[in-house]
Amino acid sequence: MRDAKxxxxxxxxxxxxxxxxxxxxxxxxxxxxxxxxxxxAVRQHLYALQEEKLVDHITEPRPVGRPAKLWRxxxxxxxxxxxxxxxxxxxxxxxxKEAFGDQGVEQLLAVRSRDQIAAYNKRIGKNAxxxxxxxxxxxxxxxxxxxxxxxxxxxxxxxxxxxxxxxxVAATSCTGLCAQELEVFRSVLGPNxxxxxxxxxxxxxxxxxxxxxxxx
Numbered sequence: 472m473r474d475a476k477x478x479x480x481x482x483x484x485x486x487x488x489x490x491x492x493x494x495x496x497x498x499x500x501x502x503x504x505x506x507x508x509x510x511x512a513v514r515q516h517l518y519a520l521q522e523e524k525l526v527d528h529i530t531e532p533r534p535v536g537r538p539a540k541l542w543r544x545x546x547x548x549x550x551x552x553x554x555x556x557x558x559x560x561x562x563x564x565x566x567x568k569e570a571f572g573d574q575g576v577e578q579l580l581a582v583r584s585r586d587q588i589a590a591y592n593k594r595i596g597k598n599a600x601x602x603x604x605x606x607x608x609x610x611x612x613x614x615x616x617x618x619x620x621x622x623x624x625x626x627x628x629x630x631x632x633x634x635x636x637x638x639x640v641a642a643t644s645c646t647g648l649c650a651q652e653l654e655v656f657r658s659v660l661g662p663n664x665x666x667x668x669x670x671x672x673x674x675x676x677x678x679x680x681x682x683x684x685x686x687x
Contacts, residue, residue, distance in 0.1 A: 496541035663687040
């Protein structure tokens, strides 16, 4: 009985971490509503996660009443999400720079991007609507560990969000990875599509977010 209770607690705490990872700073009431449990139960889990240094919180002023306490994941929680062997990748990038120089690394990244574009194009129909292409891209990126999602905004805009970066360590040591990814997105989404990065995990944001719209 005790083991079953412990297992349920762990599942609930993992679910809290996943929601915070996807949605960013969130209050206990919203978490409780999504998990269909009481706010008191959520707070108990949050305080336990805080003791493990997996979450912390910020306060946000509200027009009426006390400031809201918004909970968010810390970098300590990264171990619960795919890491894409980032440490190994970072070491390999360093070795490639030493062996081939910056120009050699750029050439290798170009080959990687070419292969990504070819693989993505096999699953993303060129004749599909922009929404369908973005949805397919989000599915592919989620399979790769990026926790991607797309939402339709007003005036023909779409918001493409990646809540996790499984190659963050590698991208920190080689910013060309992020630049190439943006070019991959532009290529697979096709012509007459404009994509602009709004948020960037490497710049300190809790997600990478892109504004996408058709231009013609």
